[in-house]
Amino acid sequence: MQVSGYIRIIRPANSVVAGIAAVIGYIIATGTLVPEAFLLFLVVLLVTGAGNTINDWSDVEIDRVNRPERPIPSGAVSRNGALYFAGALFLAGVAVSFFTTPLCAAIAVINSFVLVVYAVKLKKTPFLGNLAVSYLAGSIFLFGGALAGTTGLVHAAPVFLITLLAMVTRELLKDAEDVEGDSLQGASTVPIRYGVRVTVLLAFAFILCAVAASALPVSWWGPLYLAGIVPVDLFIVYSVLRSVSCRDSGCVKKSRSASLLKYGMFASLVVFLVAALLL
Template sequence: MWTCWISTYSTFRYCPCQWKRTRHLSSSFIHLSNGNKPVSLSRAPKRSRLSVYATEKDTLDKQTNKSDSSSNYRQLLGMKGASSEKDIPKWRIHLQLMKPVTWIPLIWGVVCGAAASGNFEWNLDNVSKAALCMLLSGPLLTGYTQTLNDYYDKDIDAINEPYRPIPSGAISEEAVKAQILVLLSGGLGLAYLLDKLQSHDSPVLFYVALFGSFLAYIYSAPPLKLKRSGWIGNYALGASYISLPWWAGQSLFGTLDYKVMALTLLYSLAGLGIAVVNDFKSVQGDKKLGLRSIPVEFGIDGAKWISVFLIDAFQALIAGVLFAIHETPYAVGVVACILPQVYFQFRLFLKDPLKYDVQYQASAQPFLVIGILITALAIGNHHGML
């Protein structure tokens, strides 16, 4: 009777895939009860085995919930590996199109530009204007860029990232077009407002925003579609993440001269190398659609060396410029930021760029962006590039 109860309890407690475990557990009880002295239910050995099974099941449930939570989080941020769930609120779909994870470098770029101006002060007025400039560069214009890119990339996303909102059918193309127009209008309008607040003689921030918006369009849309070319497209991408937000921050609080613009465009060649890292995950889709990305053109092994050369060489060149203008402590700081990047390149990326691309970026890129800020502080301390 006791064995029968345990078997019934176990079958009720566990799913059919665990029937073998239940049957084995019951047979153990039969063996024990056939001895000279039956074991009472209060004796613990059998319960401990039940506890193990229950713990295993709870652990599996927690792992599943954790995996679902991570997938939903990645979906919300617009990251690769997101959930394919369609029954989600519309606001989450719109946010996913804007890829919030991509806003961070642009927001950081505004900080660097403000530092390079040499005029930023920690008061409510400047902090408020800087926050508006971050809103302009991040959620509005980067959101516009990412939504536009998703719209024109719906065919390649159907191959590489079918969970994206457009290829998955989670949002209509009309709604996507409306989002593009709203974000673009909001970004350009905010840029013009900031020019007025700063009493600029010419709307320089508006011009920077307009140029960036145009660059985003020709990067993604035919007939130019710069992203078809691994070199031009990735350089445009690198400049968008390094130069444009820097220009926005510096023009907001100071004067943007051609020497500083040239320096940031030089830094953007390191950004080109970073953009190549992102191309490895899309090699198969790029081949099918005829996109000449650098991994497609040069193969995995060739592209990984091109990437690390661009990243390291142009950061070293920036350090050389800082040495040349006698900003030696800052130059040493940039060199110090290059060294751990080289370590992670050999430790992770060069071993297997397809397997370790995300881990490499998470480990190495913080040092690159710190180096950009150090460079900006050097320019601010030097009062420009004079």
Template sequence: MSVTSERYVRRWPDPAALLTLIKPITWFPPMWAFLCGAVSSGVAFSGHWPQLVLGIALAGPIVCGMSQAANDWCDRHVDAINEPDRPIPSGRVPGHWGLWVALAMSALSLIVGWFLGTWGFVATIVAVLCAWAYSAEPVRLKRSGWLGPGLVGLCYEGLPWFTGAAVLSATLPSTPILIIAALYAIGAHGIMTLNDFKALEGDRQMGVNSLPVRLGPERAARVACCIMAVPQAVVLVLLFAWGAPIFAVAIAIALLLQLLAMRRMLGDPKALAPWYNATGVSLYVSGMMVAAFALRGMEAL
């Protein structure tokens, strides 16, 4: 049976397509950021394993999975141009199933967040609202090349980091934790901009003003690199100032390697943006954990 005919015949979604819809490959960044937040809190994991495991599951499969389902539902017309084999435009997730999955997972997110205390629940509410604000009309912040990636960076790195620290410490995280989490969230704007390269043609046709559309691939790539690099430079300067020079040097080395990878990527950003997302981003998130351990030492004092 062809994809076209299946689109009109299928009444129930393909289970494998439902898994594809919530994109497990995207769960790692918020799960890692939540773990960074937990590490940075300075609280021993012993006695807090249930909150830690539940929080990681909430950040990744539940909230991030929900956001992916919501985005695919709201992007089904764009995806029909960019990636027609995706679950919804291909018909493997037919009718309104994509919407129902996103709504059900939104409710599940709030239920699970309730069990993570006041700060965990508040952060979950913010995450769910941001997910729908990013994708759904009439807000649809992804139309903006500045606000869209910024919101995703906040929800992928900053908000999970805050939540991990708040859940384990059962209080508002300290100012240094909030500053470092915010800096890595800002830097993630550049990562999200590079991720927009894969949808360049469809975004142009559908009026999504991503930075690659607005600035062109070359300028957008340079802007993305600056946005990624500058916050990390600020992080290493702060760690030096806060008396954690070894951790600052480790982040400096990771940043230097990223700059070398950026130099190569800028030679052909449209072709090499996916390569950078598989190499430079690994160094970026490694630096996050280094910073988390530096903060952990400070919090333990």
């Protein structure tokens, strides 16, 4: 057993960023920050770390070939050790969530369940795996808003919806880029089953829905928010539009749609945060 292996298996940078996103979710929902928000960070850190661990536990055979340096295939963490560690992290995260609000605790329990099901089953299921990842990403903001009760949940809901739809778009585009590699591993993704052309068109439909959803916060942040989000929305639509004519994975990679979309999503988060603090 190596302590460093147990640290690496939770992907600490990824888990810390997820925890910070939960705090940002609270700020977006309320425009304020309270000491209790640290509990949000801690819960998401623990549950995300557990999800990363159970994911490595499930992918051990694939990682032996593709990622032999990862903690389990490298021998830094045993497979059983990873399973017990994931269970302990899930239990700790859910336990801490009971010191927040019932809404937060409910989301923590649901997300822990989704993370396990994703690792064991949904990851290999076309589109449902993409949807699960996208829900988990968006629900971090929902979890943050839930600390402020029903009102906070309502204010965080548009950001959750926008993130979910944008993440589905990005997941589809990434799958479209990875057709060759995924095919060699026997994966069954949307572009492998239905083609790259269908996938990029589906991705474009989802991003249009995300852009439409970005208008929802206008009801409480007003026209200044709209002035800030419209240029970002235009960039996001442009980034995905670059790949709409593609019919193969090489074209999708060359378009850089997935990378540009990531920058657009970050810019939209900045707009949400500034609007919550100033408007």
